[in-house]
Amino acid sequence: MRPTIPTATAGRSEGAMDNLSLMALAGGGYSDGSLTNEEALKIQEKLWRFLARRTELYTMGDSSSVPAETAGELLNSICFTLSLCLKESGSPASLLASADLEELFARGVRATEKQVERGKLLWQAACVSVPKIDNISLRDTLRGIGGFFKRYDHRFFAHQIPCDIDYQLCRAVPDELHGIEYLNEYLSRIIIENDFLRKFDERLVIRLLKSYCPDYKGLLINLYEPAAVNAAGLALTGGDVFSLDITDADRARLSALLAGLPESSARKALSDCAGRLYRAVDIGDAAAREYLTQTALGLWPRIAAALPSGKLDGIFLSIASDESNDI
Incomplete structure (x- = not known):
């Protein structure tokens, strides 16, 4: 019998892992059986402890207690950042059970920073690729994405997308992508679509x-x-x-x-x-x-x-x- 993955409430805030759960962090490793029950439980406990440390950093040491919604967002950001580390290194989810989360998180932050730099280049390319066809939502979306890079908090809320994205793609970005990963995939698809239109x-x-x-x-x-x-x-x-x-x-x-x-x-x-x-x-x-x-x-x-x-x-x-x- 597999253990239930708990939600966090102020240290373990309810609903905190709705979008970026342990299963998502593990790339399906928990649900497909590649993580043992023992590994899954160990990862959960390590995440709760790491969340407490990140919460203290977020409040600059003033408190280890934050509203449940904030705790959930901090936990989702942790999961997102750790998942980037695993993806970049090609490491299995089981590494989370044995490795130092501080080190993995630091590597994930560096991976996020590289993605942000790539995103800036993609945004510039997307703006240049726009065909000479007026469309308000495309124009406003690209303008808004320019502000993303000023507002994006990759250390505490890396899974968020602090800009409005209204322009609809022909093929939507998969729901499992978040933060800078989502934005970069969105921009890549915008470029593909714009380049195609400019052929005609x-x-x-x-x-x-x-x-x-x-x-x-x-x-x-x-x-x-x-x-x-x-x-x-x-x-x-x-x-x-x-x-x-x-x-x-x-x-x-x-x-x-x-x-x-x-x-x-x-x-x-x-x-x-x-x-x-x-x-x-x-x-x-x-x-x-x-x-x-x-x-x-x-x-x-x-x-x-x-x-x-x-x-x-x-x-x-x-x-x-x-x-x-x-x-």
């Missing part, structure tokens, strides 16, 4: 966005997805991917190509079309290729639902008429 004539992208959402500037939409979806559809039919325009005839061809296929065959067709697309637009980066492939594969549930009616116009859009030169 911005006037065509804007006309496509108008078909997708007339208020593409003001609403919380993703700019990448409509272009990626249409380009993938054109790659599947052998059309001109740079046109970004899916006609009724194109949709009929897509329906004929995919209707009746078993899911495995349909997913292979979508994966193959992503390969043709990233070669056509000259995407060499492996992460960007995988991002595009997963975007294409993610279309299948929507396509499968639409195929019985033959109506794919809600997925593959026709470009709006060029009524203005508004960019």
Whole structure:
């Protein structure tokens, strides 16, 4: 029988490990049985003692008692920082049971600092990569991320993200990432999406966005997805991917190509079309290729639902008429 992982209350504050529990810290090591009961209990006790020391540092020695919510945040930060140490060194979770947590935590702090420096470079690259397409949420999100690096407290609240991130990605960052890890992955995905959009004539992208959402500037939409979806559809039919325009005839061809296929065959067709697309637009980066492939594969549930009616116009859009030169 496995021991229950307790929550912390003022030393061990309730709910403290809701997001970054011992299981998350151990990378699943507890839940998959790679940690013994004895190791898990020992790690828990070491964490409580270490939390008390970190609390004294946080209060500058004034008190070892803080509100339960603060204790929970301090504990989550400890878990986040230790997890970075384990990831960077490739060490097993069991190391937490035998090693000095002070030393592991110091190594985790250094790993966090390196991630912060990487994040600054990613933010600069993301700002430079923005296509000449106005979107308030993208602009405001990147501006807000610039303030993250001034407010981020990597010593006591390393798991937090002290900025607003409103711009929606086509493929969201996994929920298990926190703090600077989350931010860096978010910025990496922004760069992938922006670089893809810049492969195309911005006037065509804007006309496509108008078909997708007339208020593409003001609403919380993703700019990448409509272009990626249409380009993938054109790659599947052998059309001109740079046109970004899916006609009724194109949709009929897509329906004929995919209707009746078993899911495995349909997913292979979508994966193959992503390969043709990233070669056509000259995407060499492996992460960007995988991002595009997963975007294409993610279309299948929507396509499968639409195929019985033959109506794919809600997925593959026709470009709006060029009524203005508004960019």
